[in-house]
Amino acid sequence: MLLQRIQHTFCRHIPQLCALCELPLTAWEHHWCTSCLNCFQPTPRCTRCGLSMPFPTNRCGTCLQSPPLWNALYCLGDYAYPLAPMIHQIKYGRQFWHIPPLATLLAQVIPAPAPLLLPVPLHWRRYLYRGFNQSEVLAHHLSQALAVTYQTKLLQRIRSTPPQEGLHKHEREQNLRRAFMLRERPSTKHVAIVDDVVTTGSTISQLCQLLLEVGVEYIDIYCLCRTPEYHNQ
Numbered sequence: 101m102l103l104q105r106i107q108h109t110f111c112r113h114i115p116q117l118c119a120l121c122e123l124p125l126t127a128w129e130h131h132w133c134t135s136c137l138n139c140f141q142p143t144p145r146c147t148r149c150g151l152s153m154p155f156p157t158n159r160c161g162t163c164l165q166s167p168p169l170w171n172a173l174y175c176l177g178d179y180a181y182p183l184a185p186m187i188h189q190i191k192y193g194r195q196f197w198h199i200p201p202l203a204t205l206l207a208q209v210i211p212a213p214a215p216l217l218l219p220v221p222l223h224w225r226r227y228l229y230r231g232f233n234q235s236e237v238l239a240h241h242l243s244q245a246l247a248v249t250y251q252t253k254l255l256q257r258i259r260s261t262p263p264q265e266g267l268h269k270h271e272r273e274q275n276l277r278r279a280f281m282l283r284e285r286p287s288t289k290h291v292a293i294v295d296d297v298v299t300t301g302s303t304i305s306q307l308c309q310l311l312l313e314v315g316v317e318y319i320d321i322y323c324l325c326r327t328p329e330y331h332n333q
Contacts, residue, residue: 119198120182131201139182140205150175150298150326168301169308170293170319174210176202179297179325187296187325190234199234200241202324207245214292214320217243217250220303221280223257239294242322250294255307256281282310292320299327 115124120136132140144153148163150173159167177183186202189195207213219235227233236252243250259279291311293304298321308319 173321175326179327183325203241213246214290216291220295221257285314290318295323297325298323
């Protein structure tokens with residue numbers, strides 16, 4: 101007990117550092133300093149696919165001609181600095197303290213949240229190896245920020261597949277065929293799929309198909325990062 105009190109007192113007097121620039125934070129700053137927080141300012145994006153646009157518009161030409169299975173995608177930014185290194189620290193460095201403030205920022209760009217959040221599932225072997233599912237952790241904190249519920253067992257990954265990194269769009273689609281199942285029908289017609297990064301959209305398209313087949317009418321995608329289009333080829 102005495103040791104805990106000493107540690108608590110000691111930690112209170114250590115200045116908190118910005119997670120990006122590592123400069124001391126002021127009393128009213130949290131996780132990032134005001135200057136670094138500006139790195140997360142929203143940029144024009146297609147509201148359907150989430151890809152960045154050169155100018156403000158509702159939907160890109162591709163989504164007007166051939167829209168994806170989901171209805172809207174909300175993210176914090178492209179898979180680039182400062183988000184990319186934080187995602188890497190979360191997945192491979194277990195630095196989970198990045199997730200709550202990122203979830204808070206993401207909640208601020210979602211105008212009408214879905215009442216049910218569904219994290220992208222991991223195969224049990226991958227989960228056992230890694231020890232956690234970053235999409236589940238994000239869904240947990242995002243559900244608190246949005247005051248909605250989330251379920252981790254409704255979607256299930258039933259086939260172990262090679263990692264998606266480095267695969268082209270067609271290869272990703274082939275890699276994910278029959279990789280998921282829906283264990284039961286969602287209790288609402290409006291749901292959101294939660295993932296850390298959306299690249300080509302192959303994974304979430306597979307999940308959307310399962311949800312649409314059982315009567316879900318509106319599907320949002322909530323993610324931290326959207327990979328720029330030139331990486332999706």
